[in-house]
Amino acid sequence: MTELAGVGFGTRAIHAGPPPDSATGAVMMPIYQTSTYVQDGVGSPRDGYDYARTKNPTREALQQTLASLEGGRHAAAFSSGLAAMEAIFKSTLRQGDHMICGQDVYGGVDRMLRLVWSGLGVEFDFVDSSDVDAVRAAIRPNTRLIHVETPSNPTMTLTDLAACAEVAHSAGALLTVDNTFASPFLQRPLSFGADVVMHSTTKFINGHSDMLGGALVTDSEELADAFGFQQRTAGAVPGPFDCWLALRGAKTLHVRMPVHCSNAMRLAEMLAERNDLDSVRYPGLTSHPQHDLARRQMDDFGSMLSIDLGSNERAERFCGSLRLFQLAESLGGVESLASVPARMTHASVPAEKRARIGITPGLTRLSVGIENVADLEHDLNAALAT
Ligand SMILES: Cc1ncc(COP(=O)(O)O)c(C=O)c1O
Incomplete structure (x- = not known):
């Protein structure tokens, strides 16, 4: 990755990710439109490139850029914002766990919790996350996750991220934040203590309404491993062309x-x-x-x-x-x-x-x-x- 310590947001947007292609010098990350990679010997993929669901250079360039823009160490790209959301739930919630969700999150998240996750034995409460006391009051011994969206969709309600992170962490839970409405240019939830930032990259990151994608950014090694596991195990990964469109959008x-x-x-x-x-x-x-x-x-x-x-x-x-x-x-x-x-x-x-x-x-x-x-x-x- 290009060395970018101390440079500004715009410089990172343009230069984060791998340096120009070593084979050709191509300035822009190529679209690696391949599903598999030749191996040097049985079970010896080059740099771990064994199959495109697991690793793809165009996707990695996007992930590195998003991690840099959010000020995080790791990012994982998914085929949509909802696929990214589902990867959070699958990585952090088990039967009998409890989750607190902001009451006016994106409608698809509300639908997923009510119609999918409740049937899998996960308990959840929708809470007005603009009221940190209400969030604190909703904590239970089995609360594992607090998920908020700020500004929220569509009521434009804000949640105090630092206060919510404090509530989550003192209960041993994680705080995940949908940062889609703000974009990392305006707000970086990790800097307020959030554990995971989620994006529908379909929106401002891409910025041109020509692809669908999602992403998760975290500083935690453990969560990054879990999200990578979801990419290769559940397989809701974005194709290389969509990654390239999101990457191109992120540069501006x-x-x-x-x-x-x-x-x-x-x-x-x-x-x-x-x-x-x-x-x-x-x-x-x-x-x-x-x-x-x-x-x-x-x-x-x-x-x-x-x-x-x-x-x-x-x-x-x-x-x-x-x-x-x-x-x-x-x-x-x-x-x-x-x-x-x-x-x-x-x-x-x-x-x-x-x-x-x-x-x-x-x-x-x-x-x-x-x-x-x-x-x-x-x-x-x-x-x-x-
Ligand atoms: C704030 C927010 N989060 C998540 C999503 C879901 O993202 P996607 O449509 O990429 O699955 C949307 C979609 O509109 C959204 O507005």
Whole structure:
């Protein structure tokens, strides 16, 4: 790996990972599109390259880059964010164990816990992780894991990572953090004491909405071994081309994120001045109840914001009238997207729970892209006027 001690985030984004290809000098990591490798003798793979599920150079380059960006020692890439999440659960939970999960995590995580892991004898509680006392009160003798997402999807609620790490560790449990919404450019959970950072690399890491992937980053040798075991044993690994797309995206994360953030801030301020919205949720607004925590924990406030249009009917009319923002699930790409979580990303969350945690029928999530902000502003205002 290139020696990068003490260099900045952008330099690591571009130079972390292996040096130029030794055979050809190729500046960019090649796409090693192979499923297997020739061995020098029976049972003698070169550098452990025996089969692509176990090891692939393009995947390793991505893993090294992600570890460097998160300030961790190890990373493991998976075929999707949910596959990465599942690898955490499989590595850390056994029948009879208890887990605490933030109450407004990505809908797919909620669904996996309720419909898969509960059937396997794992106990779990969904808790408002913005309230550290509630997290502490939910600890049981068999609690092994606390999983949180901050900022959360789609209510933009923050969790105090240092406080949660302290609660987890004093109970002998691990803290895992979904850092997808912030990206490592804005927030590095390991530095606040988290044990594992999880990403849907589908989002900001890739940044161009053209692949699906997930990743786990940790400082722990033991967890890194467990995640490697999941890669080769369960096999939910990303293909080399998807790794290459994520790697290419990661190299410009530090260029894209400041534009995402400044566009989102300007739109949030503009939306907050209107009097026809029930709420505007963006951690960068001083009106956000956890704005101070956002300032402490994040380097900027991100590109995600939610507005409440009061009813599903108005939310649908608004989304149908947008011209630049496209109605689509997902987030974190260069293009701006809008979605209505109650009917889309969080439709699998029970209606009673959606109502309780603030995923109202009119809540509309915006992933602000890096287009010219005046055009985005015009698009939102025109759609709100309909
Ligand atoms: C915050 C968050 N975490 C995890 C996931 C799941 O990732 P993937 O779709 O790559 O499986 C998503 C997907 O939207 C997400 O928004």
